[in-house]
Amino acid sequence: MTVLTPLDTRLAAPPTTTGRRRRGWRNGLTIVAFLAPSAIPLAAFVLYPMIQAAWISLHRWNLISAMQWVGFGNYTKLVADPKTRAAFGHTLFYVVGEIPLVFVGGLALALALNARLKGRSLLRGVYFLPVVTSWIVVALVWRWLLNPAVGVVNHVLALVGIQGPGWWTDPRWAMPSIILASAWKDLGFVMVILLAGLQSIPEDVKEAALIDGAGPWRRLLSITLPLLSPQIFFVVVISLINGFQVFDQVYAMTGGGPAGASQVVVQQVYDLTFRYSQAGSAAALSWLLFVVILVITLLQTWGQRRWVHDA
Amino acid sequence: MSSTDTLVPPRVVARPAATARTGRRRRPWMAGVVLTLGAVLTAFPFAWMIVSAVKPRSDSVAYPPHLLPSHVTVQYFTQLMRQMDFGRYLVNTLGVVLISMVGLLVMAMAGYGFAKFSFRGKEPIFFLVLTTMMIPVQVTMIPTYLILNGIGLTNTLVGIALPTLVSAFGVFLFRQFMTTIPTEVLEAARIDGAGEARIFAQIVLPMSRPILAVQVVLTFITGWNSFLWPLVIASDQGLYTLSVGIALLNQQVATNPSLQMAAAAVMVVPVLVVFVVFQRHIVQGFALSGLK
Numbered sequence: 001m002t003v004l005t006p007l008d009t010r011l012a013a014p015p016t017t018t019g020r021r022r023r024g025w026r027n028g029l030t031i032v033a034f035l036a037p038s039a040i041p042l043a044a045f046v047l048y049p050m051i052q053a054a055w056i057s058l059h060r061w062n063l064i065s066a067m068q069w070v071g072f073g074n075y076t077k078l079v080a081d082p083k084t085r086a087a088f089g090h091t092l093f094y095v096v097g098e099i100p101l102v103f104v105g106g107l108a109l110a111l112a113l114n115a116r117l118k119g120r121s122l123l124r125g126v127y128f129l130p131v132v133t134s135w136i137v138v139a140l141v142w143r144w145l146l147n148p149a150v151g152v153v154n155h156v157l158a159l160v161g162i163q164g165p166g167w168w169t170d171p172r173w174a175m176p177s178i179i180l181a182s183a184w185k186d187l188g189f190v191m192v193i194l195l196a197g198l199q200s201i202p203e204d205v206k207e208a209a210l211i212d213g214a215g216p217w218r219r220l221l222s223i224t225l226p227l228l229s230p231q232i233f234f235v236v237v238i239s240l241i242n243g244f245q246v247f248d249q250v251y252a253m254t255g256g257g258p259a260g261a262s263q264v265v266v267q268q269v270y271d272l273t274f275r276y277s278q279a280g281s282a283a284a285l286s287w288l289l290f291v292v293i294l295v296i297t298l299l300q301t302w303g304q305r306r307w308v309h310d311a
Numbered sequence: 312m313s314s315t316d317t318l319v320p321p322r323v324v325a326r327p328a329a330t331a332r333t334g335r336r337r338r339p340w341m342a343g344v345v346l347t348l349g350a351v352l353t354a355f356p357f358a359w360m361i362v363s364a365v366k367p368r369s370d371s372v373a374y375p376p377h378l379l380p381s382h383v384t385v386q387y388f389t390q391l392m393r394q395m396d397f398g399r400y401l402v403n404t405l406g407v408v409l410i411s412m413v414g415l416l417v418m419a420m421a422g423y424g425f426a427k428f429s430f431r432g433k434e435p436i437f438f439l440v441l442t443t444m445m446i447p448v449q450v451t452m453i454p455t456y457l458i459l460n461g462i463g464l465t466n467t468l469v470g471i472a473l474p475t476l477v478s479a480f481g482v483f484l485f486r487q488f489m490t491t492i493p494t495e496v497l498e499a500a501r502i503d504g505a506g507e508a509r510i511f512a513q514i515v516l517p518m519s520r521p522i523l524a525v526q527v528v529l530t531f532i533t534g535w536n537s538f539l540w541p542l543v544i545a546s547d548q549g550l551y552t553l554s555v556g557i558a559l560l561n562q563q564v565a566t567n568p569s570l571q572m573a574a575a576a577v578m579v580v581p582v583l584v585v586f587v588v589f590q591r592h593i594v595q596g597f598a599l600s601g602l603k
Contacts, residue, residue: 027428030507034424035436037417041477046443049454056453063453109349112342119343125590126350129357132586132593134536136554137575140561141356144363144568150374152359184353192594245447248538252558269449274543279453286450297445 057284062277074284084285086260087268088292090175094264095243097179098186103235105183106190111220113191114198124195128188135185135248142181143168143253168254171261178253178262182246190235197231198224229308237300244293265289360579363572364388371568387573397577399549400556403468407541407552408534410472415526418477422485423515427497437486443479448539456543464544471544471552475537481526484596488522489515525596528589535582553578 057074059067078084113124130138145153146167154164168177201224209219225232247266250256256263256271263271265285272282363371364387366380391397425437455474456465464470492515500510516523541552551559557574586593 028430031424031428031430033507034420034428034511038421038440038477038482039436041414041417041473042440042443042479044458045455045474045476046446046451047439049451049458050446052454052457053450109346112346115342117343117346119347123346123350124594125587126354128590128594129583129586130353132532132536132582133579134538134554134582136536136538136557136561137360137579140557140571140575141360143561144571145356145359147568150372150376152376155375184356187353241445245449247449251538252561255562266447266449269452273453283450283453286447286452290447290450293447294445 053283054287056279057287059280061279063273063279064277067280070280074281075288078281078284078288083260083263083268084288087263087265087285090262091244091246091264093175094179094182094246095240097176098182099236099239099243101179101183102186102190102239105187106235107194109187109191110194110198111224114195124191127191130185131188131192133185136252138181138185139249139252142177142184146177146180168262169258171258174254174258174262178246178250181253182249185249186239190239193231193235194228197228201227226309233300233304233308237297240296240300241293244289244296357579357583360572360575363569364576365573366569368567368569371572372566387567387570388577390570391574391577395556395560396548396551397553397556397574400551400553401577403545403550404535404552404554406468407472407537408531410469411476411530411534412527414472414476414478414481415523415530418481418526419485419516419519419523420511421477421482422487423489423511425482425486426489427492427494427515440479440482444483448474452539452543459544466545466547466550468550471537471541471550472534474540474544475533481530484522484526485519488519492518524589525592528585528592529596531585532582532593535578 056067058069058071060070060074061067109127113120113127117123145151148154148164148166148169151164151167153167157164165173167173205223205227206219209223214222245266246264247270250262250264250267251270254262256267266289269282269286269289272278272285362378362380365383365385366377367382367384367386370377370380421440425433425440451474459465459470459473464473496514496518497510500514505513536554537552538554538558541550541555542558545551545555553574557571557578560571560574
C-alpha cells in the first residue's frame with residue numbers, strides 16, 4: 001500500500017470557467033462536509049489539548065485556583081527530582097525487558113505458524129486471544145496467578161523444588177511480574193503482524209534460495225528477516241511507543257508499588273494530577289515523555305533506511 | 312495474499328526438497344507438540360479465571376490450589392449483579408461502545424474525503440492527521456478533561472466516548488481502502504445526477520463493507536476495553552464501565568479471588584465470543600496495521 005496517491009480524473013475534460021468556479025465552490029463545500037466531522041474532534045481533543053498542556057506545564061496549578069506562571073520551573077524541578085529519574089528508570093526497565101521477550105517469542109511463533117501444520121488456525125487463534133483481552137483483566141488474573149502465597153505459578157515452581165519469589169508484592173519482582181503479564185498479552189499481536197509479512201514473501205524467492213542450497217538458518221537470516229524488515233520496523237516502533245506509555249496494567253497490578261518500585265512515568269503523571277493536584281508538573285512530565293517518544297521514533301525513522309528493505 | 316506465481320516448474324524443486332524432506336518429516340511433529348504446549352499455557356489463565364469464578368471462595372484461597380472446584384456455584388455472579396452494580400457497568404460499557412460506533416461513520420467520511428477528492432493542502436493535512444497518532448493520551452488528558460468539563464460532559468457516557476471517537480488510525484485505514492474504489496464508478500453516478508451524500512451512502516459505504524466490518528469489530532474491542540477515559544471522566548459510580556468497576560473491585564476486596572475472577576469473566580467472555588465469531592476480521596484488522 002503506497003501512501004498518498006492523489007488521483008482524480010474528474011477534471012480530465014476541462015469545463016468552462018464559470019462552470020469550473022461554481023463546481024470548485026461546491027466541491028470545496030463537499031470536501032469540508034466530509035472532513036470536518038473528523039477534523040473537529042481531532043483538533044478539539046488532540047491538537048488543541050496538546051498545545052494547552054504545554055501552556056499548563058509552564059504554570060503552577062492545582063486545577064482549581066488561578067494559574068501561576070513559573071516558566072520552566074516545573075521542568076527543572078522534575079529533572080532534578082529523583083522520583084522522575086526512578087519513574088523513567090522503571091519505564092525503561094519495562095521497555096528493555098518486555099520488547100525483546102515479545103519480539104523473539106512473536107517471531108518464533110510467526111515462523112512456526114506460517115509453516116503448513118494441522119490445526120494451524122486454531123493455534124493462531126489461541127495465541128491471539130490475550131490481545132483482545134482488557135489490560136485490567138490481564139492484570140487481575142495475573143495478580144492472582146502470581147500470588148506468592150496461594151498462586152498457581154509458585155505452586156508449580158514448588159512442585160519442581162523452586163521457591164517462587166514474592167512477585168508483585170516484592171519490590172525487586174514487581175516490574176518483572178508486570179513484564180511477564182504484558183508479554184503474555186502482547187505476544188499474539190507481534191505474531192499476527194509478522195505473519196502478515198511472512199505471507200507476503202513471494203514463494204519463488206524462497207524456492208530460489210532452496211535450490212541454491214541455503215540451509216534453514218541461512219534462509220532465515222539472508223532472506224526471511226530482510227524481507228520481513230518493514231513489519232519488524234513497524235512492530236519495534238509501535239512497541240516502543242506503547243512501551244513508554246505503559247500504564248493500565250501497572251495501575252491495576254501494583255498501582256506503582258510496592259514502595260514505588262514499579263512507579264512508571266504515566267502512573268506518575270496520573271498521581272501528580274489526581275492525587276497531588278499538581279497539574280503543572282503533571283503536564284510538564286507528560287511533555288517530557290512525549291519528547292522522549294518523539295525523539296526515539298524520529299531516530300528510528302531516520303535509521304530505517306539502513307536496514308529496512310524498500311524503506 | 313500468498314503468491315501463486317510459480318515460475319519454477321515443480322519438478323525442478325523436487326530434488327532439493329528431498330534433502331529438506333527428511334527434516335520436514337520430523338519437524339512438524341515436534342513443532343506441533345511445542346506449539347500445542349505453548350497454546351495450552353497461553354490459554355491457561357483464561358481457563359483458571361473461569362474455573363475460579365465458579366469456585367467457592369474457600370477453594371480459591373486454599374493451598375495447594377485446587378484445579379477443579381469442590382462444587383460449582385454462580386453466587387459470585389449474582390453478587391456482582393445484585394449488590395455491586397455490575398449490571399449497570401455492563402450497560403454503561405455497551406453505551407460507550409454504541410456511541411463509539413458513531414465515530415466509525417465520521418471516520419469513513421474523512422477517509423473518503425482524503426481518498427477521492429483532490430484539494431489544495433491535502434497532503435499536509437493528511438500528514439497532520441497521522442502525526443496525532445504519536446501523541447500520548449496522557450499529554451492531552453488534563454486539557455481534554457477541562458474541555459469536557461467546560462461543556463458539561465464530564466460524568467456522561469458521551470463524555471467518556473468523545474475523546475477517542477475519532478482516531479487518526481481509523482481515518483487512515485478507511486482512506487487506504489477507499490483509494491481502491493474505482494473513480495469511474497463514482498463519476499458515472501455523478502453523471503447520472505446523484506448527489507455527493509447519496510454517492511457516499513449508496514456506493515462508497517456498501518463497497519467498503521470489508522473494511523467497515525474490520526473497524527466495527529476493532530471499535531467494539533477498544534471501546535469495551537477502554538480504561539483511562541472512563542477512569543478520568545466518570546467520577547460518579549453510576550457511570551463506571553466494567554474496566555473501572557473491576558479496577559475498583561481489585562482495590563476494595565482484594566481477598567475474594569472468586570468474586571474478582573467472576574468480574575473478570577463478565578468482562579472477558581463477551582469479547583472472547585466476539586473474537587471467535589469474527590476472528591478473521593479481527594486478525595485482518597490487526598494485520599492491516601502492519602502493512603505500509
